Amino acid sequence: MSIYDEARTLKEKLKREQKDxxxxxxxxxxxxxxxxxxxxxxxxxxxxxxxxxxxxxxxxxxxxxxxxxxxxxxxxxxxxxxxxxxxxxxxxxxxxxxxxxxxxxxxxxxxxxxxxxxxxxxxxxxxxxxxxxxxxxxxxxxxxxxxxxxxxxxxxxxxxxxxxxxxxxxxxxxxxxxxxxxxxxxxxxKWVKSAKAYSFEFLEMKKQACQKYVFVASGAAATNALNPIPGVDIGIDISVLVGLFASIRKNYGLTDEKLKSKEYTIPTLTPLINNVIKYATTEGIEILIKRFAAREIVKSISKYIPFVGQAIAASIGYAIIRSAGMSYLEDCHELAKRILEEELTN
Ligand SMILES: Nc1nc2c(ncn2[C@@H]2O[C@H](COP(=O)(O)OP(=O)(O)O)[C@@H](O)[C@H]2O)c(=O)[nH]1
Ligand SMILES: [Mg+2]
CATH class of the missing domain: 3.40.50.300 (P-loop containing nucleotide triphosphate hydrolases)
Structure with missing residues (x-):
């Protein structure tokens, strides 16, 4: 199976899961x-x-x-x-x-x-x-x-x-x-991803479940040249990432409404809240991708991997997207943890 077919299969799998x-x-x-x-x-x-x-x-x-x-x-x-x-x-x-x-x-x-x-x-x-x-x-x-x-x-x-x-x-x-x-x-x-967390253990399980989704979606997004990111030599299906980030945010219950109310009650959360909002947009995703692309490309050059050929480019693309997805997941997780901490003490 070519990497393109694989990406298509993954995309369909994601759609099916959300429908059922x-x-x-x-x-x-x-x-x-x-x-x-x-x-x-x-x-x-x-x-x-x-x-x-x-x-x-x-x-x-x-x-x-x-x-x-x-x-x-x-x-x-x-x-x-x-x-x-x-x-x-x-x-x-x-x-x-x-x-x-x-x-x-x-x-x-x-x-x-x-x-x-x-x-x-x-x-x-x-x-x-x-x-x-x-x-x-x-x-x-x-x-x-x-x-x-x-x-x-x-x-x-x-x-x-x-x-x-x-x-x-x-x-x-x-x-x-x-x-x-x-x-x-x-x-x-499905339960772990969707239900509200009332414990840190549950939150940790949520992270594991979301992580699987990051891996699958990264594969689906790494399909060369659909949306070339300026300055980065890989192609990315941004729509998959927009969907992924929105899902992660929603899985953690970090809706606009919730974030607004927390901004007032816990002002120290504002920088984290801003990250969660900012990186969920197309522009935000591009910023993250560029940041991780710089690291990944340096890493692959130092390993003498020639940066040629679609398969190699796609696998590097996959690594970059996965890192960006994981970093967004970490932000959401950290914010949800801080909010739960506050809820459990009140
Ligand atoms: N004291 C008390 N009231 C509750 C509790 N759960 C629900 N209620 C109240 O009971 C009423 C009926 O609740 P609702 O969820 O609409 O019941 P439903 O008809 O079974 O869907 C509402 O006024 C709720 O606020 C509870 O655990 N304790
Ligand atoms: Mg009812």
Missing amino acids: PLKIALFGQPGSGKSSIINKLVGYNAVETGVTTDKTKVAGIVHWNELLLVDLPGYGTTKFPDNNFFEKFEIDSFNLYLCVFSGKFHQADTNFFRELRSNGKVCLFVRNKHDEIWEDNKEIDKLEKEILEDTCRQTQSREKVYFTSCRTKKGIKELSEAIYRNIDEAQKA
Whole structure:
């Protein structure tokens, strides 16, 4: 396979992956906190909360990075589950289900869970609004145990219950880790890239996953002479790099909105924020490429590699692009780490 064919294959692979997201469905009584949990998992206010979707009968759908989260509508109403519910939502196409409850466990939840179970689906139980669990003269451990026992009795199955609070963020990190554990190997990278990091370990996993993407995209971008960079003797498909940098930024949740708010709360982050914004543009990418090209060309000359022939030029191009991509990834990672540090101490 020529380097051009290889680049084309890589480009198609990237497109396919982005089109085929990890799909998670949340079901449970209206008001139990499905929309709020979705927002916590993606790390920004993607869906409106406090509105019962059963009125509109339209699913709240969040498409974020390589993730599709659905707040199933009409749940717990007389119309639910209607006969063609499973077909309408292509129930088989979801990778994971979360049953979210906050008050008493509901018969409708049990029915839906059984249906899922008989279809061989994996479902996690999430008891949200942990901050509201309280009873006079009863320890929280005991109350949690009662909820767990009640869930197992209703579902007639030995289940684990994840306790969360969207108010205090209790259990959100653990829920995110549980989602990771309960999806296929092929889907894990999608979760790691897309979900908000609540720990430094998760952030580190995000970096590993993004790094793979840098390598693949660098190969796809190193296709000679599509956009010759002035002063650099290599050709680069800049559009691939613009896409790559935008994805890295988004994977780390570093949206304009987020960066603006951080600029005010942590002024020392401003130089890092400026880098993340500046280098994501075509002009910024050109600056980075030129910087790494200078180093790479010096290195290859000192190794007596003749700078001739397309294959060699393309492989040098690949090294240059990869270094530029990695440097952008480092900037995003460092910024995300500093922001997480601040979030964890507050
Ligand atoms: N106290 C408390 N309130 C919550 C929590 N999660 C969500 N809520 C509130 O419960 C209401 C319903 O939440 P929402 O996410 O819209 O529920 P949905 O109908 O299941 O999507 C909203 O007013 C939320 O602010 C929580 O963990 N603790
Ligand atoms: Mg909702």
